[in-house]
Structures are given as C-alpha cells and as structure tokens.
Amino acid sequence: MSRDVPDVAVVGGGIVGAACAYWATRAGLEVVAVERAGIGAGSTGAGTGHIVVLDHLPELLALTAYSRRLWHEVAPSLPAAVGWRVPGTIWLANDRATAATFDDRRRRLDGAGVRSVELDPAHLGRLEPVLAAGLAGGLWVRDDAQLDPVAAAHALWDLAGAAGARLEVGVGVRRLSDGGVELDDGRSLRARHVIVAAGGGTPPLAPDAPVTLRKGHVLRLAPGAPPVAHVLVEAGYNDSTERPTPFALAFNAQPQPDGTVLLGSTRQSADAGSGVDPTVVERLRERARPFAPSLADRTVTESRVGFRPAADGPLPWIGPLPGPGSRWVAAGHEGFGVTAAMGTGRLLVDLIIGERPALPMEPYRPGRRPPTAGDGA
Numbered sequence: 001m002s003r004d005v006p007d008v009a010v011v012g013g014g015i016v017g018a019a020c021a022y023w024a025t026r027a028g029l030e031v032v033a034v035e036r037a038g039i040g041a042g043s044t045g046a047g048t049g050h051i052v053v054l055d056h057l058p059e060l061l062a063l064t065a066y067s068r069r070l071w072h073e074v075a076p077s078l079p080a081a082v083g084w085r086v087p088g089t090i091w092l093a094n095d096r097a098t099a100a101t102f103d104d105r106r107r108r109l110d111g112a113g114v115r116s117v118e119l120d121p122a123h124l125g126r127l128e129p130v131l132a133a134g135l136a137g138g139l140w141v142r143d144d145a146q147l148d149p150v151a152a153a154h155a156l157w158d159l160a161g162a163a164g165a166r167l168e169v170g171v172g173v174r175r176l177s178d179g180g181v182e183l184d185d186g187r188s189l190r191a192r193h194v195i196v197a198a199g200g201g202t203p204p205l206a207p208d209a210p211v212t213l214r215k216g217h218v219l220r221l222a223p224g225a226p227p228v229a230h231v232l233v234e235a236g237y238n239d240s241t242e243r244p245t246p247f248a249l250a251f252n253a254q255p256q257p258d259g260t261v262l263l264g265s266t267r268q269s270a271d272a273g274s275g276v277d278p279t280v281v282e283r284l285r286e287r288a289r290p291f292a293p294s295l296a297d298r299t300v301t302e303s304r305v306g307f308r309p310a311a312d313g314p315l316p317w318i319g320p321l322p323g324p325g326s327r328w329v330a331a332g333h334e335g336f337g338v339t340a341a342m343g344t345g346r347l348l349v350d351l352i353i354g355e356r357p358a359l360p361m362e363p364y365r366p367g368r369r370p371p372t373a374g375d376g377a
Helices: 015-026 058-077 102-111 121-127 149-162 237-242 278-288 334-353
Strands: 008-011 031-035 089-093 116-119 137-141 166-169 173-177 180-183 188-190 193-196 212-221 231-234 247-255 261-269 300-310 317-320 326-331
Touching: 008 015, 008 180, 015 031, 015 149, 015 193, 015 326, 015 334, 058 102, 058 334, 089 102, 089 121, 102 116, 102 137, 116 121, 121 137, 149 166, 212 278, 212 334, 237 247, 247 278, 261 278, 278 300, 300 334, 317 334, 326 334
Parallel strands: 008 031, 008 193, 031 166, 089 231, 193 326
Antiparallel strands: 089 137, 116 137, 173 180, 180 188, 212 261, 212 300, 231 247, 247 261, 317 326
C-alpha cells in the first residue's frame, strides 16, 4: 500500500544500494531511490564479481561468509544474464611457510561454516593444469562464486521494482535534510529513513563515515590452453587489503564464461591518476608468472581501471549516522563490495525495522575504532 511518505530513500544505484532496496522491499517497506550516473556506473562497474569469503579478521570473515550465504539463497531468483556460477576459490602458496598457514585458515573457515579443502601440489596440478609445477600447496574454498556485478545490480533493482520500489536515474543528492534529502534539481524527497549507499559519493553526504577512493587495475586475457576452472588467488592477497598503501599487487585470476580471464589485482591511492598505467599492466603480467606462467604470456585484450571507496580500516561502514532524523550508511567496502552487498543490505534493513541483525553491528558502526589483524584474529 502506498504511503504519503515512503519508508526508505536509498541514495546510490550500485550493488550495495540495490541490495538495500531489495531487502527493504522484502521487509514490506516502500522504497524510493536516486542514482546520479546510472545503475552500476561507479565502483560496481569496476568490480570483477568475485563472491569470496575473506578470513583475515573475525569481523570480515563473519560479514563475507554471511553475505555469501545470502547470495546463494538469492541466486535462483537471478536471471541468466547475471552469470551466476560457483567455481570456488583456490588460494595459492608459493612456499612452504605460506602453505603451513592453511591449516589455521581452514579451521577459521570451518568455524564459520565455510567449506574448504587443503590441496597438496599434486592435487593442485590435477585441478588446475594452468598452475606452475613448483607451488607448495593450496586451499580450495568450495562455494565461492562469481557473477557479473553490473548485471546483478540491474537484477536486484528489477526485483525491488517488481515489489514496488521506485528508482530515478539521472539525479543526485545535494545534501541530507531533516526527514529526507534535497536533490540536485532543487526538489526535496521525503522519507522516514535515508540510506546513503553512494560509494565514492558518500563523503559530502555522510562525513561521519569517511571514505577514500583507491585505484585498481584489471586486465582481460584472451582465451587459451589450458583453461582456468577456478578463481586463483595468491595467499598474500590479504596483505594487500589490510591497510592503505601507495601501491599493492597480488596475483588474482578469474575465469569468465567466454573463456577469457580477468587478471588482477592492484591497489593504489586515487592520486595515481585516472588512466591505465602501462608499467602497472606489465607488473600484473609478471606477477602471474610464478603462479601460472601461461597466463603471463596471453594476449591482453582489455586494460581497465576503477576506483573503489574504502573506509578508514578494513571494515565498511554499516549503521546509523549521527544527526537529526533516521539516517543510515552502507559504504566503504573497497574491493569486496560485491561480496558484502547482500549481507550489508540485510543487516541494515534489520536495524531499520527493529529486527535483531544476524551479526553484532558495533564493528561496522560509523565512528568505531578500526580493527586490525591483531584484534582477536
């Protein structure tokens, strides 16, 4: 039933905003939303669509495992164009010391209900002939998935729209107001609750949840033999996500339905410029060589960069904002926004409707002290 004042106004049309709208309509709330540039036009479009459990912080493990479970539950409702598939992730160790850490990782994952299998070098070679023969071992997280993030955002907005949500594209938000938002075109949009899920556009709207942009390069490699069957990630990838650094690089290869492979990943500060850096492209190719030599020699058919909003620590902002009215934020996910979108939207909507969220929310609250890998890991 339509209400004089909608229950929720969502600011942002990316994957996180779409998930918030989806769960809000599932809860029976009336939703309006605005997006300045287009669905998935920001950091969602810069993502690779890897639905992955990250375990180097307890809070990150809880959020990504919960969100991945929700993606699996929603997947049957998604159209074929989303490209949902479940190849799993194989974390790779190129030395014995790194391989020795996999037993602890497997135990952490098991504790969160996440299936994983340790692989010796021979098993690695049977599963993935593309891998170098000298690797020390792997950890296969069986139920990690992949999808097209922009198509997924469109699909979630379609599902929310079918339940009554209204999305207006081509207009942005100038500021939050008491009881709603003021739009760039001078209109006021009233709502009982406002969710800021604006990615890189969050800072002027929610200064209590600061985010900074981080640049990332991704290459697309031509099809080749042998094919890649799983997402392949070096175990040191977590080190590159732990804290903002001027430059971080880790091997990450993601097979696509057309036989191409997305190769990453890098992290740089936003002041590194907006264009593709040929030096970084070459470094990505060479980083692949110790793990999958044939990938390093494949033709690069596309090089692209994107900018992803990061909070001031390894956890995103999910929760209430200070100030008048009922204001909420869902932002700062950086490189795992597609993974965490489903969980973020559900947790935030549960807070709004007064249901007990599935996770303790204090670690993600705006203004909290950012945790580090030593905090309870």
